[in-house]
Amino acid sequence: xxxxxxxxxxxxxxxxxxxxxxxxxxxxVNTATGCGFTPHYKxxxxxxxxxxDQGFEVLDIPCNQFAGQTPGTDxxxxxxxxxxxxxxxxxxxxxxxNGENQLPVYKFLKEQKGFEGFGxxxxxxxxxxxLKKIDKDYKNNPDIKWNFTKFVIDREGNVVARFEPTxxxxxxxxxxxxxx
Numbered sequence: 001x002x003x004x005x006x007x008x009x010x011x012x013x014x015x016x017x018x019x020x021x022x023x024x025x026x027x028x029v030n031t032a033t034g035c036g037f038t039p040h041y042k043x044x045x046x047x048x049x050x051x052x053d054q055g056f057e058v059l060d061i062p063c064n065q066f067a068g069q070t071p072g073t074d075x076x077x078x079x080x081x082x083x084x085x086x087x088x089x090x091x092x093x094x095x096x097x098n099g100e101n102q103l104p105v106y107k108f109l110k111e112q113k114g115f116e117g118f119g120x121x122x123x124x125x126x127x128x129x130x131l132k133k134i135d136k137d138y139k140n141n142p143d144i145k146w147n148f149t150k151f152v153i154d155r156e157g158n159v160v161a162r163f164e165p166t167x168x169x170x171x172x173x174x175x176x177x178x179x180x
Contacts, residue, residue: 113162
């Protein structure tokens with residue numbers, strides 16, 4: 001199975017086949033409204049505005065698995081994002097990205113690009129310290145570690161990159177721009 005063989009559910013409850021993204025560059029991201037990384041919405045929206053007409057799409061999947069940082073209904077999450085970040089890309093239904101109820105596309109994404117670390121810097125160190133308390137073996141499994149983990153899919157459906165939330169957004173944008 002490949003990326004285009006999966007589907008997700010939009011916030012209105014409609015099934016969305018990922019086949020509709022064939023030929024496009026896609027950023028898949030698990031989001032949260034009450035997280036220290038929530039300002040990433042601003043940069044994601046900027047990428048969307050800059051590259052959307054050139055075939056760039058965002059697959060925004062709110063997730064409440066990390067410290068309950070995505071409370072509220074799908075409509076409340078959407079309202080927050082449009083009010084605070086003027087997001088124009090569609091949001092999907094709040095869903096799990098790890099565990100037995102994870103979206104099947106997330107199992108696929110993690111198989112393609114596992115966890116490679118948080119990089120360097122204060123936020124990377126803080127994430128490492130926090131995760132060691134939650135899962136001493138976090139470095140050795142492909143699970144999503146926190147909100148705003150990003151996967152970049154090329155125009156052929158290949159998972160070309162995984163960016164942890166500690167990665168600088170300009171690096172994510174640079175990756176996307178190279179594929180546009």
